[in-house]
Amino acid sequence: DGGITQSPKYLFRKEGQNVTLSCEQNLNHDAMYWYRQDPGQGLRLIYYSQIVNDFQKGDIAEGYSVSREKKESFPLTVTSAQKNPTAFYLCASRQQGLNTEAFFGQGTRLTVV
Amino acid sequence: KQEVTQIPAALSVPEGENLVLNCSFTDSAIYNLQWFRQDPGKGLTSLLLIQSSQREQTSGRLNASLDKSSGRSTLYIAASQPGDSATYLCAVSGNQFYFGTGTSLTVIP
Numbered sequence: 001d002g003g004i005t006q007s008p009k010y011l012f013r014k015e016g017q018n019v020t021l022s023c024e025q026n027l028n029h030d031a032m033y034w035y036r037q038d039p040g041q042g043l044r045l046i047y048y049s050q051i052v053n054d055f056q057k058g059d060i061a062e063g064y065s066v067s068r069e070k071k072e073s074f075p076l077t078v079t080s081a082q083k084n085p086t087a088f089y090l091c092a093s094r095q096q097g098l099n100t101e102a103f104f105g106q107g108t109r110l111t112v113v
Numbered sequence: 114k115q116e117v118t119q120i121p122a123a124l125s126v127p128e129g130e131n132l133v134l135n136c137s138f139t140d141s142a143i144y145n146l147q148w149f150r151q152d153p154g155k156g157l158t159s160l161l162l163i164q165s166s167q168r169e170q171t172s173g174r175l176n177a178s179l180d181k182s183s184g185r186s187t188l189y190i191a192a193s194q195p196g197d198s199a200t201y202l203c204a205v206s207g208n209q210f211y212f213g214t215g216t217s218l219t220v221i222p
Binding site: 058099106 | 164209
């Protein structure tokens with residue numbers, strides 16, 4: 001099946017730890033995105049990548065890092081510098097071009113314990 | 114910066130009713146507008162995509178319209194069913210996607 005796979009579904013982080021969220025797609029899409037969703041707020045863009053080995057900061061990039069070494073993979077690391085990381089994280093992808101349709105994964109819920 | 118607003122924030126209707134969800138955006142320079150459905154604790158499922166040159170798109174009981182000049186889109190759901198209960202999000206596409214905060218829909222059997 002073609003699609004976007006996010007793992008794990010649930011993730012728990014201790015104070016001071018870095019954690020990495022996985023996002024893999026087999027849709028052959030060029031562009032990939034990471035969003036954060038908090039209750040009562042719209043989705044906010046963390047990072048996006050339009051091509052391998054290139055990525056740009058979104059609106060709330062502080063405390064996060066990404067890499068794009070392969071077309072199908074766009075992992076997100078939540079670092080200890082992110083002071084309020086508890087949220088629902090969504091990964092998306094689309095074909096190259098600003099008028100193409102976006103597809104989303106099923107999300108990862110990160111909780112600080 | 115693009116701002117997207119969805120009204121109402123929540124809506125409760127009896128089964129079988131036709132309903133309209135609203136989405137407005139401040140910058141008309143968009144490439145497309147996409148409507149999504151989100152079930153609790155799940156990702157977003159794409160419902161309809163309207164290109165900036167189009168006026169509407171239909172899929173089954175769903176019809177979405179776009180008036181780019183006025184910065185508005187509507188999602189029309191015909192003959193609502195309990196299975197339609199979810200949060201509906203609209204997003205406009207520029208260099209990135211800009212999302213509204215969604216409309217939480219409950220269809221009462």
